[in-house]
Amino acid sequence: MAIKRLFLFACFTGILSSCNQEPYQQGKNLYTYYCESCHMADGSGLAKLIPPMSEEYLSAHRMEIPCIVKYGQKGPIVVNGIEYDQQMEGFKHLTDAEISNVVNYVLDKWAPGTSPLLPGEIASALASCKEKTK
Ligand code: HEC
Numbered sequence: 001m002a003i004k005r006l007f008l009f010a011c012f013t014g015i016l017s018s019c020n021q022e023p024y025q026q027g028k029n030l031y032t033y034y035c036e037s038c039h040m041a042d043g044s045g046l047a048k049l050i051p052p053m054s055e056e057y058l059s060a061h062r063m064e065i066p067c068i069v070k071y072g073q074k075g076p077i078v079v080n081g082i083e084y085d086q087q088m089e090g091f092k093h094l095t096d097a098e099i100s101n102v103v104n105y106v107l108d109k110w111a112p113g114t115s116p117l118l119p120g121e122i123a124s125a126l127a128s129c130k131e132k133t134k
Contacts (some may be wrong), residue, residue: 052080058111
């Protein structure tokens with residue numbers, strides 16, 4: 001699968017053994033470690049508290065996903081026609097490569113019709129939300 005080539009190699013500092021893992025596998029492990037407790041292994045979320053991983057939302061907000069992962073998300077958002085108004089904390093300690101791997105894992109799994117984010121797109125997305133949070 002071509003998308004796999006876009007994943008970046010990097011060590012996931014939370015799990016030492018992941019240093020040798022393939023980027024796609026690292027994205028999956030990061031999702032399991034950091035996201036699954038809320039968004040669930042199958043991405044279905046939790047009732048009206050945690051939104052699901054939805055193709056519609058992910059494809060419409062593709063460039064915002066790196067910022068959501070790094071800096072969090074709060075305020076009302078509509079996912080699959082349901083309004084959520086909770087807060088997700090960001091994962092500021094993740095490196096750009098780790099963000100790239102987890103975001104591209106999420107896109108590949110739950111929004112397969114959406115193109116993966118290239119390293120340059122991850123960098124510019126993160127630069128733009130860094131500006132906003134200053
Ligand atoms: C403590 C619970 C929690 C964890 C852990 C968490 N999230 Fe979230 N996430 C939320 C909540 C709550 C929202 C909605 C916030 C709002 O109402 O504005 C959200 C929103 C989102 C959204 C936008 C809406 C959607 O459903 O597509 C994405 C994408 C997302 N999270 C991805 C992730 C990823 C990737 C991780 C792991 C790196 C993660 N989240 C970890 C609770 C969590």
